[in-house]
Amino acid sequence: MGPDLLGRILARRLGDGTLLTARIVETEAYQQDDPASHSYRGRTNRTEVMFGPPGHAYVYFTYGMHHCVNVVTGSSGEGSAVLLRAAEPLEGLEEMARRRGTDDPRALCSGPGRLCQAMGIARNENGVDLVRGRELWLLEGSPVPASGIGVGPRVGITSGTERPWRFSVRGDRYVSRVRPAEPVRGSR
């Protein structure tokens, strides 16, 4: 499911009518049978949306300051989702720059926290229908052929790193910074 979202467009309509769009270039898949997934330990208040119908947004808050947005993928009761990690800003760059505090187009949506900040996605958007929604939704865009997709280990997790479920558009300049593979870090 992760690779299918590459090349799709994420659209956002702000309260004042401003339209923001971005082309998804990097994703990560999370499944219920996956120690790295929030759904691994079953249904909770936070993960409830992950277990709901597909095509909805699962938005969570982390590190005390960042939001991340996922597309719920499995059927109801399943607990799987795809994290949107990076996108190429297409429309509304000025507004995104204002929200991000930088003009650099590569720093607007390249990273899960950055993407949410640029597009004004927060807990308010948790659970919204990304197919029929009018504030946050997905457009078909142009799916990326398999030959143009890169696969690798997921980023920022301490377990489940052996699952190669990070997908990106190969060579795309808006893919987020790849961290070194070396994960051995002692204290917190």
Added chain:
DNA sequence: CGTTGGATTGGCT
């Protein structure tokens, strides 16, 4: 209840 640490980022050494 109290504790722990996180699907990150940006700034400083």
Added chain:
DNA sequence: GCCAATCCAACGC
């Protein structure tokens, strides 16, 4: 390269 920021979900007592 390293680490603080800063909230809160999950888990243990």
